Amino acid sequence: MQTVKIVVTGPFNAGKTAFIQTVSEIDVVATERKITSEAEKVKDTTTVAMDFGRITVDEDLVLYLFGTPGQRRFDFMWEILSEGMLGFIVLVDSTRPETFREARSILETFRAYAPTPYVVAANKQDLPEAWDLDDMRIALRLPPEVPLLPCVATDKESVKNVLLELLYRILEEIEAQ
Amino acid sequence: MALKGNLRDFSVTQLLNLINLARKTGMLRVRGPEAQASIYFREGKLAYAGLSHEANDLATILYRDKRLTSGQYRILRERAGQMTDKALGLLLVNGGYLSQEDILHSLQAFYVDVVKRLFAWAEGYFEFDAKAPPPAGKILTRIDLENLIIEGARHLREWEQLQDEIPDLDMALKFVDRPGTNLRNLNLSVEEWRVVSYINPKNTIRQIARATKMNDLEIRRIVYGLLQAGLVELVRPERAVAPKRQIHTALEGKTKEEQRSLVNRLISRIRGL
Numbered sequence: 001m002q003t004v005k006i007v008v009t010g011p012f013n014a015g016k017t018a019f020i021q022t023v024s025e026i027d028v029v030a031t032e033r034k035i036t037s038e039a040e041k042v043k044d045t046t047t048v049a050m051d052f053g054r055i056t057v058d059e060d061l062v063l064y065l066f067g068t069p070g071q072r073r074f075d076f077m078w079e080i081l082s083e084g085m086l087g088f089i090v091l092v093d094s095t096r097p098e099t100f101r102e103a104r105s106i107l108e109t110f111r112a113y114a115p116t117p118y119v120v121a122a123n124k125q126d127l128p129e130a131w132d133l134d135d136m137r138i139a140l141r142l143p144p145e146v147p148l149l150p151c152v153a154t155d156k157e158s159v160k161n162v163l164l165e166l167l168y169r170i171l172e173e174i175e176a177q
Numbered sequence: 178m179a180l181k182g183n184l185r186d187f188s189v190t191q192l193l194n195l196i197n198l199a200r201k202t203g204m205l206r207v208r209g210p211e212a213q214a215s216i217y218f219r220e221g222k223l224a225y226a227g228l229s230h231e232a233n234d235l236a237t238i239l240y241r242d243k244r245l246t247s248g249q250y251r252i253l254r255e256r257a258g259q260m261t262d263k264a265l266g267l268l269l270v271n272g273g274y275l276s277q278e279d280i281l282h283s284l285q286a287f288y289v290d291v292v293k294r295l296f297a298w299a300e301g302y303f304e305f306d307a308k309a310p311p312p313a314g315k316i317l318t319r320i321d322l323e324n325l326i327i328e329g330a331r332h333l334r335e336w337e338q339l340q341d342e343i344p345d346l347d348m349a350l351k352f353v354d355r356p357g358t359n360l361r362n363l364n365l366s367v368e369e370w371r372v373v374s375y376i377n378p379k380n381t382i383r384q385i386a387r388a389t390k391m392n393d394l395e396i397r398r399i400v401y402g403l404l405q406a407g408l409v410e411l412v413r414p415e416r417a418v419a420p421k422r423q424i425h426t427a428l429e430g431k432t433k434e435e436q437r438s439l440v441n442r443l444i445s446r447i448r449g450l
Contacts, residue, residue, distance in 0.1 A: 057443055057446040075350060095179075097186050098183070
């Protein structure tokens with residue numbers, strides 16, 4: 001049995017756990033704790049170690065989805081999680097521009113750990129306060145060649161689309177070698 | 178879609194950068210603790226700016242800029258108080274009181290000053306309305322935003338933010354290939370020009386700092402301004418070896434055909450979910 005993994009990262013409350021839950025065939029193994037910091041109380045719980053989802057491809061192949069903790073104080077987990085990954089997805093909350101700088105920083109950190117293919121997904125695009133993708137690209141300083149995809153982490157088709165875009169990028173990398 | 182937020186999270190400098198690079202047209206409204214600013218942009222250029230708590234009619238702007246005497250100002254207020262700025266401007270030019278350049282110069286200075294005052298606002302709810310019409314009756318200008326962005330970056334004092342913006346001093350800089358950008362039109366300080374003179378994909382930011390005898394904070398602040406103004410971009414130094422793609426680690430020991438097959442199986446499975 002072979003296993004491969006894709007890492008889902010991004011700032012605090014970007015929707016990483018929901019993203020994995022939407023496509024995982026098992027209940028996501030989430031390591032969530034109640035939030036104690038007042039500043040971070042936009043939700044009740046947060047991931048402190050990792051989320052873990054699974055998609056069985058066939059009897060010989062399993063894809064694991066790992067979600068990183070969003071808060072910087074747990075960043076010691078990031079390097080461990082990025083080890084041997086096939087690629088990664090940076091999830092950004094389109095309605096919270098205050099997290100864009102953090103997203104950029106996380107992206108740079110992951111690129112440094114493992115320069116594997118990646119895509120950026122602009123989550124919560126269904127909300128009226130969501131920023132336009134073109135504006136987000138500038139704010140996130142993403143060059144044109146980096147895919148920035150609209151996403152709704154609770155919508156299966158949307159999550160599938162992000163995963164597929166990443167896999168196409170990986171395929172392109174293989175072809176280019 | 179929305180382009181709104183709080184200056185606490187997304188600064189005026191960042192907003193100007195966004196409007197400049199996206200060449201946006203529309204009205205930016207910023208509601209600060211004591212006033213509201215309305216700033217209109219046309220294709221990424223500053224066209225109009227005003228603050229809610231102070232007079233921004235043409236006569237007052239010209240009077241404050243000492244282009245009208247107090248007597249002229251009083252008469253204009255009495256006899257032309259209902260005129261739009263456009264009509265008044267035309268009257269003054271046709272009457273030979275002022276040239277078009279004088280009027281534009283005063284307006285530009287006023288609009289720029291309004292934007293510069295926003296740099297001091299640490300808080301304020303902002304919203305950009307791309308559908309808003311230009312302010313009625315006002316004379317619009319076309320002011321490049323690069324100088325304002327660099328000016329805004331000079332106000333940035335927070336070490337933590339600068340470190341987040343430019344985490345790696347071992348990156349290099351290169352000038353962007355963007356039409357309409359002309360370094361000669363920029364009002365750079367001596368220190369900024371010194372940094373600009375060293376910009377080359379072969380020189381890391383750290384090397385530029387060393388050559389210009391700047392500390393980490395100083396070099397980061399200048400590079401941040403140039404980045405925000407869209408004049409330069411971060412690149413890996415030319416002689417640095419690009420990190421090896423790790424795809425072999427993830428698919429270790431497989432031939433290219435096997436790797437391709439594995440990824441195609443993943444694609445088929447995801448499609449079928």
